[in-house]
Amino acid sequence: MNRRTAEESKESIIEAAVKVFSEKGYSQTTIREVAREAGISVGGVYIYFKNKEGLYATLLKYLLKDFTDRTKETIKDMSDPADALYAFIAMNLKYARRYKGIIITEGRDRGFKSCLDVKKRFFKKQRKLIEDIIKTGMTSGKFKECNVKTAAMVIIGILRGFVFSLLIDSTALYSSGDCSNIILNGLLRRKE
Amino acid sequence: MNRRTAEESKESIIEAAVKVFSEKGYSQTTIREVAREAGISVGGVYIYFKNKEGLYATLLKYLLKDFTDRTKETIKDMSDPADALYAFIAMNLKYARRYKGIIITEGRDRGFKSCLDVKKRFFKKQRKLIEDIIKTGMTSGKFKECNVKTAAMVIIGILRGFVFSLLIDSTALYSSGDCSNIILNGLLRRKE
Amino acid sequence: MNRRTAEESKESIIEAAVKVFSEKGYSQTTIREVAREAGISVGGVYIYFKNKEGLYATLLKYLLKDFTDRTKETIKDMSDPADALYAFIAMNLKYARRYKGIIITEGRDRGFKSCLDVKKRFFKKQRKLIEDIIKTGMTSGKFKECNVKTAAMVIIGILRGFVFSLLIDSTALYSSGDCSNIILNGLLRRKE
Amino acid sequence: MNRRTAEESKESIIEAAVKVFSEKGYSQTTIREVAREAGISVGGVYIYFKNKEGLYATLLKYLLKDFTDRTKETIKDMSDPADALYAFIAMNLKYARRYKGIIITEGRDRGFKSCLDVKKRFFKKQRKLIEDIIKTGMTSGKFKECNVKTAAMVIIGILRGFVFSLLIDSTALYSSGDCSNIILNGLLRRKE
DNA sequence: TATGAATGAGGCTTCATTCAT
DNA sequence: CATGAATGAAGCCTCATTCAT
Numbered sequence: 001m002n003r004r005t006a007e008e009s010k011e012s013i014i015e016a017a018v019k020v021f022s023e024k025g026y027s028q029t030t031i032r033e034v035a036r037e038a039g040i041s042v043g044g045v046y047i048y049f050k051n052k053e054g055l056y057a058t059l060l061k062y063l064l065k066d067f068t069d070r071t072k073e074t075i076k077d078m079s080d081p082a083d084a085l086y087a088f089i090a091m092n093l094k095y096a097r098r099y100k101g102i103i104i105t106e107g108r109d110r111g112f113k114s115c116l117d118v119k120k121r122f123f124k125k126q127r128k129l130i131e132d133i134i135k136t137g138m139t140s141g142k143f144k145e146c147n148v149k150t151a152a153m154v155i156i157g158i159l160r161g162f163v164f165s166l167l168i169d170s171t172a173l174y175s176s177g178d179c180s181n182i183i184l185n186g187l188l189r190r191k192e
Numbered sequence: 193m194n195r196r197t198a199e200e201s202k203e204s205i206i207e208a209a210v211k212v213f214s215e216k217g218y219s220q221t222t223i224r225e226v227a228r229e230a231g232i233s234v235g236g237v238y239i240y241f242k243n244k245e246g247l248y249a250t251l252l253k254y255l256l257k258d259f260t261d262r263t264k265e266t267i268k269d270m271s272d273p274a275d276a277l278y279a280f281i282a283m284n285l286k287y288a289r290r291y292k293g294i295i296i297t298e299g300r301d302r303g304f305k306s307c308l309d310v311k312k313r314f315f316k317k318q319r320k321l322i323e324d325i326i327k328t329g330m331t332s333g334k335f336k337e338c339n340v341k342t343a344a345m346v347i348i349g350i351l352r353g354f355v356f357s358l359l360i361d362s363t364a365l366y367s368s369g370d371c372s373n374i375i376l377n378g379l380l381r382r383k384e
Numbered sequence: 385m386n387r388r389t390a391e392e393s394k395e396s397i398i399e400a401a402v403k404v405f406s407e408k409g410y411s412q413t414t415i416r417e418v419a420r421e422a423g424i425s426v427g428g429v430y431i432y433f434k435n436k437e438g439l440y441a442t443l444l445k446y447l448l449k450d451f452t453d454r455t456k457e458t459i460k461d462m463s464d465p466a467d468a469l470y471a472f473i474a475m476n477l478k479y480a481r482r483y484k485g486i487i488i489t490e491g492r493d494r495g496f497k498s499c500l501d502v503k504k505r506f507f508k509k510q511r512k513l514i515e516d517i518i519k520t521g522m523t524s525g526k527f528k529e530c531n532v533k534t535a536a537m538v539i540i541g542i543l544r545g546f547v548f549s550l551l552i553d554s555t556a557l558y559s560s561g562d563c564s565n566i567i568l569n570g571l572l573r574r575k576e
Numbered sequence: 577m578n579r580r581t582a583e584e585s586k587e588s589i590i591e592a593a594v595k596v597f598s599e600k601g602y603s604q605t606t607i608r609e610v611a612r613e614a615g616i617s618v619g620g621v622y623i624y625f626k627n628k629e630g631l632y633a634t635l636l637k638y639l640l641k642d643f644t645d646r647t648k649e650t651i652k653d654m655s656d657p658a659d660a661l662y663a664f665i666a667m668n669l670k671y672a673r674r675y676k677g678i679i680i681t682e683g684r685d686r687g688f689k690s691c692l693d694v695k696k697r698f699f700k701k702q703r704k705l706i707e708d709i710i711k712t713g714m715t716s717g718k719f720k721e722c723n724v725k726t727a728a729m730v731i732i733g734i735l736r737g738f739v740f741s742l743l744i745d746s747t748a749l750y751s752s753g754d755c756s757n758i759i760l761n762g763l764l765r766r767k768e
Numbered sequence: 769t770a771t772g773a774a775t776g777a778g779g780c781t782t783c784a785t786t787c788a789t
Numbered sequence: 790c791a792t793g794a795a796t797g798a799a800g801c802c803t804c805a806t807t808c809a810t
Binding site for chain 4: 527530542544566569570
């Protein structure tokens with residue numbers, strides 16, 4: 001009846017879930033809709049995932065790992081920290097647009113330990129990436145001295161904020177360039 | 193049986209709703225719980241509000257207006273734009289901590305036109321406030337020349353991001369001071 | 385729409401539950417059917433009972449208490465222990481016929497601590513009643529010396545067995561008289 | 577892939593089913609679990625059995641026949657009816673402990689005509705065995721005169737009750753000896 | 769206005785059974 | 790024969806909303 005292998009089915013469910021959760025958020029996503037989108041029956045979803053939360057956690061892991069990998073790959077060979085930061089930001093904004101419903105998650109998933117852990121680990125990795133960029137910038141003299149950890153958190157905050165803004169306006173907001181520019185230069189006039 | 197006036201009842205419902213929605217987010221909040229918190233019956237809520245969405249929209253209006261008013265009041269007499277920006281940021285972070293469940297809202301409320309409009313209007317006002325600060329800074333020569341609108345949006349993004357970060361770590365993150373510092377000075381070393 | 389008071393509704397649900405559980409046993413009873421039998425909606429059942437298990441536990445308590453009370457009342461004034469034992473047995477068989485599906489419960493409810501506790505307490509009371517009868521009989525010299533506790537348990541076993549037999553044959557089996565006779569006299573011929 | 581013959585597979589399924597049904601009862605037993613226990617696939621079960629009910633009926637037949645055979649074998653050469661009755665009771669209690677989940681069956685299987693028939697036939701055989709013992713006892717003058725059929729049913733009831741008691745207390749109850757003693761001697765003091 | 773019992777649609781999940789391989 | 794992915798009906802439970810009092 002169905003020609004797919006188990007692996008294919010599981011993947012199609014994850015992909016469907018990415019799509020639906022991303023559009024609707026956790027609470028508003030129904031298993032039925034994920035199943036329909038994946039071309040499988042409702043019961044079929046439960047062959048591969050323990051329950052809704054388990055599906056969501058798996059999807060998160062899958063998505064965030066993919067994102068981290070791509071980001072690392074992109075940044076890897078950049079020597080100029082400003083370029084790297086720019087690339088990092090661009091990458092984030094791109095992903096954010098696509099997966100806003102997942103990145104920004106609603107209240108309920110605070111209760112899902114499995115999801116929280118995945119996210120925390122992800123954000124730790126992200127912060128590490130930014131911290132490395134900033135450190136490199138400081139070492140090379142291109143960035144000024146600052147508290148690396150704090151700076152990294154602020155930048156992550158900026159990016160998160162972007163995602164949230166998308167949920168409200170959904171139209172293009174500031175571009176990666178504008179964003180990077182402010183982060184790099186600040187608002188204050190240089191005394192020169 | 194109940195001594196409250198209609199106005200009092202309505203207000204107590206809104207206050208209860210602020211509390212509960214803020215803690216649990218939209219989907220996880222039940223009318224029953226709001227009613228209990230407000231000391232009114234379930235049916236009573238529907239006397240004052242058409243439905244859950246209507247209650248939420250009203251609450252948003254109430255909360256965001258209150259916030260805008262307070263912010264304006266705080267900033268009003270500050271002459272130094274850096275101070276004003278700092279105050280603005282501090283105010284935001286404080287509110288964010290308190291009302292994270294409402295500020296960050298889940299997928300579903302994208303579907304609530306009434307809510308979206310309220311939020312859009314609020315963010316427009318907020319942006320206006322920041323833009324004014326930046327303009328003042330630029331006029332006075334304290335801030336460098338930049339695209340005011342974009343800068344304002346980026347700052348708002350930073351603040352939104354902070355709220356979201358709260359939902360994940362819930363522990364203190366960066367302080368208002370750290371945040372302001374980066375926004376004002378940027379990461380790049382000044383050539384001097 | 386519905387003129388019943390809350391108490392009436394709750395009672396009608398319990399009565400419906402007694403009927404349905406008794407006919408079908410726990411697993412095969414659906415909340416929907418209980419609700420229909422009680423003339424209430426499915427959701428209505430959950431106003432009064434936390435869940436299926438809770439409804440079952442309540443029903444058990446209700447039914448078993450009623451039974452214990454009636455039994456005590458019946459036995460109370462009987463001076464002849466043989467008469468009392470006979471009455472006790474008759475009472476049991478009568479109830480058993482009516483509530484076989486509840487008295488004999490299936491595997492699953494072994495997992496319901498709340499139910500088990502109710503049943504254990506019930507059986508303890510029952511045993512106590514029989515033990516008192518036997519003791520009285522022994523004191524008066526009408527019953528021979530024996531291990532009271534064991535004898536009581538055996539008698540309870542006999543009665544339980546009767547219920548179970550009903551589930552298989554459902555037709556009348558042995559009468560209370562036959563049953564009492566064997567318990568009282570045993571099979572062995574008296575040496576005289 | 578699988579080296580078993582058809583017969584071996586079928587047997588391993590029955591044995592697995594005996595184990596699982598006995599532990600969990602009919603409703604709580606899933607075909608999946610039986611299959612896993614039997615080391616066969618879910619679909620494999622349906623090769624040998626029409627459906628869950630069919631498997632259960634077969635299992636019953638298998639189990640009860642085995643029991644009847646062993647009981648007959650045990651009793652066969654006993655000349656003293658009291659000894660035989662004692663052996664019969666001991667045998668029953670032993671089996672009951674092991675297969676309580678099957679002996680005591682939940683509501684649903686009342687609907688399974690196939691199962692009912694199997695059980696009825698089994699109980700008829702059991703009763704026949706007891707009746708023979710009692711008759712022998714009466715003929716030899718060891719047992720007093722009584723209604724053989726009724727006495728047999730009461731004894732069966734006692735044994736059934738024992739099984740049910742196990743489901744509630746699960747701890748040891750009365751021993752075969754205690755049980756036999758009461759059945760043989762009754763409670764009433766002999767006038768001597 | 770106020771109450772809160774009642775409704776019923778809809779969500780999550782399980783599981784006996786089927787069927788393509 | 791055997792596999793196990795897939796199906797889909799059905800069960801439990803929740804909750805926004807209504808309405809008789």
